[in-house]
Amino acid sequence: MTLKPCVASTTFTPYPPHRAATLGRWSAPLQWGSMTSRGIVAVGDSITNACSEDLSVGGVPSKSWVEWVALALGESLTVHAKPGASSSEILALLPAEVPVARLGLVFVGVNNIISWRKWRRDDLAADLAAILDRLGAERKAVMLPPHTLGRTCAPFPYGPGRKARIRKARAAIEHVAAEHGATVIESPAFVGDQMWIDGVHPTSTGHLAMADAALAALGEPARASDLEREHASLRPDFRQWRAQAVAKFILTQPAHGISTWLLGR
Numbered sequence: 001m002t003l004k005p006c007v008a009s010t011t012f013t014p015y016p017p018h019r020a021a022t023l024g025r026w027s028a029p030l031q032w033g034s035m036t037s038r039g040i041v042a043v044g045d046s047i048t049n050a051c052s053e054d055l056s057v058g059g060v061p062s063k064s065w066v067e068w069v070a071l072a073l074g075e076s077l078t079v080h081a082k083p084g085a086s087s088s089e090i091l092a093l094l095p096a097e098v099p100v101a102r103l104g105l106v107f108v109g110v111n112n113i114i115s116w117r118k119w120r121r122d123d124l125a126a127d128l129a130a131i132l133d134r135l136g137a138e139r140k141a142v143m144l145p146p147h148t149l150g151r152t153c154a155p156f157p158y159g160p161g162r163k164a165r166i167r168k169a170r171a172a173i174e175h176v177a178a179e180h181g182a183t184v185i186e187s188p189a190f191v192g193d194q195m196w197i198d199g200v201h202p203t204s205t206g207h208l209a210m211a212d213a214a215l216a217a218l219g220e221p222a223r224a225s226d227l228e229r230e231h232a233s234l235r236p237d238f239r240q241w242r243a244q245a246v247a248k249f250i251l252t253q254p255a256h257g258i259s260t261w262l263l264g265r
Contacts, residue, residue: 039076041098042066043090043131044107046083047200051207054235057193060204061232065143066105068211068224075102086111086118087127094134104137105214106182109145109173113165114158114200125172132180141218142177143210144170146187152199153246157253185217197246198253204232 042048044066051062063071070077078101080093087108108128112118132140149166150158177184187210188194194206202210211224235241 039078039101040066040070040073040103040105041101041135041137042077042079042081042105042107043094043135044079044081044105045085045090045111046081047110047202047207048079048105048107049081049083051204052201054238054241055196055201055203056232057203057234057238058205059231059233060208061229062204063207065107065202065207065210065214068208068227069105069214071227072211072215072222072224073103073220084111086115087124087131088118091127091131091134094131096134098134098136100136100138102138103218104132104135104140105143106131106135106140107143109169110149110200113145113162113169114150116159119165121168121172124169125176128173128176129180132176132182139183139218140180141183141185141214142173143185143214144173144187146190148190148195148199150199152197152249152253154250154253154257157199157249157257159257183217185214188213197242197249 048064048066051064053062056062064079066077066079080090082089082093085093090108106128108131109124112120112124128142132142145166147166147170150162156162174184188206190202190206190209192205193203194209195202208224215222215224
């Protein structure tokens, strides 16, 4: 399986899948293309890139949070995102000049937090500042990493100090957003089936909750959850597949998290 990054072009370049063994298939984006002067430009990692078809739960189709925001506002959408990307890699995705859009949506820092090799608070702040400087948008908004990022049933899935990294990253992001006049979006609580077992990737209902949180923070009356939508079916073997994924995650992820921590140190 090959994933495709979302870029400001109708041409896609494949790259290796991110967490393919855990997440399985990824849905194709709803609509990508050249940026218009009144559309939305979104920047981020896999969470902004797409929602996996395998993570469609609660009858909600597998669309990313930025897709839902674009649908709710009736705007075109351009996405610069890559699974597994840290803040510096996300910055590198942006062209030197980004056309002016109505709204710019940014979600960075998740992969900085969960990987010790990519964790430097000052680097995250500098990268976000550069992204906001380069992002052409009349209004800009930044989604905060959730307080619960990386909370799973496995011990130390992303190395020790996860909560401290989250606190420092959130503080840095809020500070940079304030300096650039960007709206800060608080991530939803991700309750029930809204988060996958890895504590990182939202399910389709989680993406919908993220979109509603973004729209509320922006002061928009529309809500993505109010949109008419087709009912999406669960993956046929979802329960068995999820149980296997949980067992594998509990057995293997702690070793990965600790080894990443040791390499980072």
